[in-house]
Amino acid sequence: MNIELILFGAFALLTLLSAGTVIFARSPINSAMALVSTFFFLAGLYVLLWAHTVAVLQVMVYAGAIMVLFLFVIMLLNLGESPSRGRPTLARIVGGAATLGLLAVLGIALSKLPGGPPPSLGVEGQATFGTMATMGQVVFTQWLLPFEAVSLLLLVAMVGAVVVAKSRI
């Protein structure tokens, strides 16, 4: 047992537990809080994968901005606990079963992947892999157009959200 395996196990277990709480909590507030903790534990997993920058972005954008948006909407709509689970319709039963089938197929497919630890990054790779500088170099040399397209997408989403949510323009 080494520390990396212990950390992975703890983060993986806590991620799955929080995700289960998101799905099964009765009140939307509890779901949102469980979603925050899911994002934090996932950020821990990202650090284990040597992706520090994405882990920081995860905490800032997801656990910060997106969750505030969710909580604000829950407060705005004044949602309480859902009155009942509702009757299980055919679509819901089939959907749940299909999800279990998908999990089984994915599990079989992924278990056939070659096991073993990933290749070592090397001394130089450990110093540069996953840093903001490396990511920025890739973004601004190979992926400049998609990056600009994303900024346009965010602008459109911002304007669209105001137009859709405003009652009278």
Added chain:
Amino acid sequence: MAAQVVAREAPNRPMVPISYYLLLAAALFCMGMFGVMVRRNALVIFMCVELMLNAANLTFLAFARMHGDSVGHVSAFFVIAVAAAEAAIGLAIVIAVFRSRGSVLVEDIRTMKH
């Protein structure tokens, strides 16, 4: 500095296989999909979609680590940006629907069905 590097490069350091991360991502994706299928509250359905996007991100980062390639990190960054846009628009739609129907349960929204 040199001592630190030597300590980090200890020989035969056992590491977590990438397939564990991929299996975890698959489980997380399926949990999100299960939530989308069975929940009725539109807000919780959005949260489950976020779970699925995060599972995709975890897969991107796992493969980036496996190949030592930063493009996976950039893809995850784009996914985060798209998720932010999706959350903003989706929640605006939820507010608009709640304003006109007084409910966020997806079974109450079926004007287009008839």
